[in-house]
Amino acid sequence: MKLFTHIVFIAVLGYGFMGCTSARWTVKDQHAIDESDPEIINQDRFLMQVGKVQPSESALTLNLMSRTKYRYNQRVLARRNIQKYKLRPGFIAAGLSGAALAFIAANSTAISKNRSQTRMWTLNAVGSVMVAAGFLNMKPVGEPRATGEERLLKKSGTIVRTDTVTVEQSLETDAYVTIQYRDSTVRNEEIRSIVDGQLQIPLSELLNNQLITGSQPGRVDITVQFQDSLYSYAFPVSDILEPYAKVTTRITSLRNSADKTTSNNIVADLVEGSQVKIASTENKEWYRVLYGISEHYISRQDAEIVWRSSDFNQQDQVVTVPRLPFGEVDVETNIPVLRAPQENAMALIITNKNYSGQYKERRYAHRDARLMKTYLQTALGYKPQNIFDLREIADTDTLHKVLSTMGSVANDSTELTVYISGYGEVNGADKNSQLTFLGVNGEKGNKQEVIELNSLFKTLSNLTKAQTVILSDVDFSQSLTNNISVIKTQRILESSIQNLDNDDNWAVLFGSQLNQESQVYISQSGSGKKHRILPYFFAKALQNRTTDLSEIYQYLERNVSYTARKLHDRPQDPLLLGNTKLDLAEN
Structure with missing residues (x-):
């Protein structure tokens, strides 16, 4: 019994402290x-x-x-x-209980009076095993580490x-x-x-030399x-090179807004060959370009897309010309007074500049109109109120109203001078061809209206029986092929005035043959006279005090033709029809 007591004591003590890993x-x-x-x-x-x-x-x-x-x-x-x-209490209790019974049976006569040495040792061994089993049957604590x-x-x-x-x-x-x-x-x-x-x-270095152009450069x-x-x-x-706008006309305006109806937004004039980086091509009429650190606009008609590397030096490829206000070109100053003010002299000036579509802007057209108006007033004595200045005609209604007004004040002795500048078309290619003057596009982009020049010339000749001089700087070249003969173009021009009254008081001066462009007085470097060639030399003749129409025509034949070939390598030959002996300064 004493052994069992010791075992129980050890069990209780082991339960409190025993654990293992x-x-x-x-x-x-x-x-x-x-x-x-x-x-x-x-x-x-x-x-x-x-x-x-x-x-x-x-x-x-x-x-x-x-x-x-x-x-x-x-x-x-x-x-x-x-x-x-960790020890399991239940197993320990079961082991101790079983061990107690075994020890009691082995060491006392309470259960059996038949005690032998072998039985005692066997039961004591069984009790010890049960105690050990109760302690050794442990419970895992947590996850394995x-x-x-x-x-x-x-x-x-x-x-x-x-x-x-x-x-x-x-x-x-x-x-x-x-x-x-x-x-x-x-x-x-x-x-x-x-x-x-x-x-x-x-x-980019390799493709730069390919001179790639166009809005669809490929791959x-x-x-x-x-x-x-x-x-x-x-x-x-487009993943390799950047688009630039390369000026293809002799000069184009760089503007700070996409509006060509005014000159107040012009920042600079770029000459042919200038290249500026394109920021956007979304606008159908304009390229939005980068000039300096600001965005500006140039007309799509005046430029083509070329592709350049990102390290392209734009500054070396931009050539600008100074913008001279009216009065700073030689022909705009020192205008002589060739005769006294004329009370019965009337003039009509028609200039269309801002065309669109296939027709490019008529550069300096409005400046030419101002030049003609200045010479009519200062040199030839026309009253300002008698000069009808029409610009950007989009339809015939405006012209008919002005002609009606002129007809109401003109008489048989009214002197008449007409200047027309813009684009025209030739309908047909024989002596019965009709010459038309194109109006600019309307505000809603309507189809261009045309003015029949044959009818216009006839109407003008009916306004007066006095001297009538028409100066036509109308460009017909886009409607005719270059291989048409000079004789044929002259016959078409002659047919346009065949309905005029058969008297000697009228003359029509065409600035070029039908298949020749009406050129601007500007060189490849951008220097020039800020006018088209014909009105510049016409005014120059008056500045030189030449008023006889035949002498003016000879002066134009020499200078217009020579200048056009020198600056543009293209012909521009004036043609005078009608009475060549009229004098612009005759009272």
Whole structure:
């Protein structure tokens, strides 16, 4: 009994303090990769594009890469875990109870009076085992805790993996580069070394020399042959180059707003060949361009799109001409007074400048109108109220109203001078052809109305029986082919005035033949007289005090023709019909 008491005491004490931990190895991965000794299966090098091709980074950059295939052994991966255990009270109580019965039976006669030495030791052993079983049957506490120890065990298979890395060293090797733009080969070159692991192809530098134009520049194709592999790339030209507007007319206005009905928004005049970067092409009539740090506008009719690299030096390609106010050109000053004021002299000035569509702006047309008006007033004595100045005629109603007003005040002795500037068309190509003067487009973009010049000339001749001089700087060239003969064009011009009264008091001076352009007095460098050639030399003749119409015509024949060929390498030959002996300063 004393032994049982000791055991119970030890049990109670052990329950309060006893606990334990155990360590065991468990399988973490049946097919873990053993990287200690891989087998190299294959190794090769290739090129891979890095970065995005764009105008600011227009070089195609190819990195040299190394690709290696390895075969690895797979093994069972085991890891070591530690588990903490805690005594179970129920098992301890059961073990102690069973042990108590065994000890009582072994060491007393309370259960059995038949005691033998063998029975006593057996029951005591059973009681001890039951006590031990109660304490050893412990409960795990929490999850097993990994010790960090792992080991690879037996082989379970194999696996192949590919490792790709960048090669940053230079390599002596052959690479063949071909660059194709549309039907032409831009570059076909053998490259013998790759420096620092990179192959760079300067696309913008190569395409700059192609002088690419147009709103749809297409794409460029690049092929690179390297170590038995062919790499193909295709990029839109717009990803490589930037659009610029290149002036194609002798001069165009750079404006701060998309409005050509006024000259107050003109910032500068750009000469032919000037190039400015395009910011937007959304407007159908204008290019929005960058000039300096600001956005401006130039007419689409006066420029074409060219494609340039982002490092293109725009400043070297922009040539501006000074904007001279009226009165600073030689012909606009020192105007002589050739006769006294004329009470019975009347003039009609018609100038259309702001055309659209296929017809470009008639540069300096309004300045020419002011020049003619100034000379009529100052040199020839016309009263301001007797000069009818019509600009930007879009329909015939305006003209008919003015002609009606003129008819109400004119009489048979009224002197009449007419100046017309704009675009015209020839309907037909024989002696019965009709010449028409084109109105500018209406506000709603309606179809251009036309004014029949034959009828206009007839109406003007009916206003008075006195001297009538018509100066026509109308450009018909876009409606006729260049191969029409001079004789044929002259016959058409003659037919336009055949309905005029058969007297000697009228003359019509055409500024050019029908198939010839009416040119601007401006050189390729942008210098000029700020006028069209015909009105400039007509005013120059008056400035030189030449008033006889035949002498003026001879002066124009010499100077207009020569200047047009010198500045534009194109002919412009005036033609005088009617009475060539009229004098503009005759009272």
